[in-house]
Amino acid sequence: xxxTTRPPxxxxxxxxxxxxxxxxxxxxxxxxRGYHKGPLTEIADQVxxxxxxxxxxxxxxxxxxxxxxRYRDESDVKDLEGxxxxxxxxxxxxLVKTAxxxxxxAGLVQAYVVLSAESVTxxxxxxxxxxxxYRTLRREAGDAxxxxxxxxxxxxxxxxxxxxxxxxxxxxxxxVQWLLEPEKVDLAEASAFxxxxxxxxxxxxxxVL
Amino acid sequence: xxxTTRPPxxxxxxxxxxxxxxxxxxxxxxxxRGYHKGPLTEIADQVxxxxxxxxxxxxxxxxxxxxxxRYRDESDVKDLEGxxxxxxxxxxxxLVKTAxxxxxxAGLVQAYVVLSAESVTxxxxxxxxxxxxYRTLRREAGDAxxxxxxxxxxxxxxxxxxxxxxxxxxxxxxxVQWLLEPEKVDLAEASAFxxxxxxxxxxxxxxVL
Numbered sequence: 033x034x035x036t037t038r039p040p041x042x043x044x045x046x047x048x049x050x051x052x053x054x055x056x057x058x059x060x061x062x063x064x065r066g067y068h069k070g071p072l073t074e075i076a077d078q079v080x081x082x083x084x085x086x087x088x089x090x091x092x093x094x095x096x097x098x099x100x101x102r103y104r105d106e107s108d109v110k111d112l113e114g115x116x117x118x119x120x121x122x123x124x125x126x127l128v129k130t131a132x133x134x135x136x137x138a139g140l141v142q143a144y145v146v147l148s149a150e151s152v153t154x155x156x157x158x159x160x161x162x163x164x165x166y167r168t169l170r171r172e173a174g175d176a177x178x179x180x181x182x183x184x185x186x187x188x189x190x191x192x193x194x195x196x197x198x199x200x201x202x203x204x205x206x207x208v209q210w211l212l213e214p215e216k217v218d219l220a221e222a223s224a225f226x227x228x229x230x231x232x233x234x235x236x237x238x239x240v241l
Numbered sequence: 242x243x244x245t246t247r248p249p250x251x252x253x254x255x256x257x258x259x260x261x262x263x264x265x266x267x268x269x270x271x272x273x274r275g276y277h278k279g280p281l282t283e284i285a286d287q288v289x290x291x292x293x294x295x296x297x298x299x300x301x302x303x304x305x306x307x308x309x310x311r312y313r314d315e316s317d318v319k320d321l322e323g324x325x326x327x328x329x330x331x332x333x334x335x336l337v338k339t340a341x342x343x344x345x346x347a348g349l350v351q352a353y354v355v356l357s358a359e360s361v362t363x364x365x366x367x368x369x370x371x372x373x374x375y376r377t378l379r380r381e382a383g384d385a386x387x388x389x390x391x392x393x394x395x396x397x398x399x400x401x402x403x404x405x406x407x408x409x410x411x412x413x414x415x416x417v418q419w420l421l422e423p424e425k426v427d428l429a430e431a432s433a434f435x436x437x438x439x440x441x442x443x444x445x446x447x448x449v450l
């Protein structure tokens with residue numbers, strides 16, 4: 033930063049509190065109705081504001097969506113030391129814990145499921161966000177695998193990248209089935225099982241097919 | 242069937258051909274834009290018909306959606322013997338082949354990803370379809386696991402149901418990542434890896450976490 037640049041003015045606490053209330057309302061609306069079908073007026077109503085008032089804080093509906101997604105990701109790591117995803121074996125333990133936590137917050141999971149899938153459609157405003165998010169998570173999971181391999185004295189196999197993508201994928205896919213039939217699919221147990229299965233196949237591969 | 246009931250009249254070949262063209266157009270539109278944002282007029286335009294003409298064949302947009310989903314599922318098994326999903330180890334081989342096939346048909350995969358995720362939203366017309374679809378597939382995958390266990394002389398472990406859900410989940414989740422970055426995620430390879438990982442963990446479980 034240029035030393036003569038003034039630091040940006042900190043938003044007042046009331047402004048921050050209002051932004052957070054809008055983000056929570058938007059997450060609820062996008063989660064239950066999707067982004068395209070979830071109207072700004074419904075979000076504004078939930079927090080006792082006007083449509084214009086919400087836009088004053090976030091500029092546009094697209095921008096609000098991106099802030100909602102960032103807010104959701106931050107809330108996932110805010111209780112972790114250093115406020116970021118851990119390394120090595122702890123990353124995988126963190127993912128198991130995240131699945132357990134997700135089983136207690138269907139609204140948040142629903143918002144994520146709907147928005148991540150919608151993002152593959154033409155010109156969706158969250159497409160770049162999700163491309164970047166998955167790329168980052170795959171890299172972090174891949175690095176964690178390499179570290180675990182090193183610690184256990186084995187050469188990291190070429191399956192590490194596939195396994196990194198698969199671990200994220202199985203957590204996502206189980207969320208859809210769990211949202212559709214929560215009494216039939218145990219999100220936490222199934223996620224933990226699949227994460228361990230994929231790790232075991234990286235560390236000690238077996239052919240069964 | 243009551244023996245005096247007349248069989249329903251077979252639709253004429255032209256009618257069947259026109260229905261199939263509408264289904265393909267609807268799959269393309271719902272896949273690129275989602276169900277809610279994909280207009281019937283765009284579907285009608287693709288096949289040179291009017292909005293009313295499309296409704297004449299399918300009754301409603303919701304009904305068209307359900308027919309699209311069934312058409313997609315049928316196209317998956319139409320080249321298989323008996324036209325249904327195989328048993329035992331062949332079911333898992335069929336899933337690996339399906340992932341390989343899916344990597345050649347992004348439009349179809351996109352329609353499925355978007356519609357299955359949208360179906361978790363309030364009052365979505367395809368919700369029951371997907372609840373039923375996943376329930377059936379989990380049961381079939383679970384039965385296949387039990388058969389493979391029996392053939393290999395092992396008691397089917399309690400992880401079979403988790404594994405059945407996980408195999409479907411990882412295939413779904415990888416589709417999202419592949420649609421977002423096809424050059425970074427190899428859908429066929431990653432799916433085959435994850436399916437084998439989950440099978441191995443059922444047949445011979447290991448603790449690594």
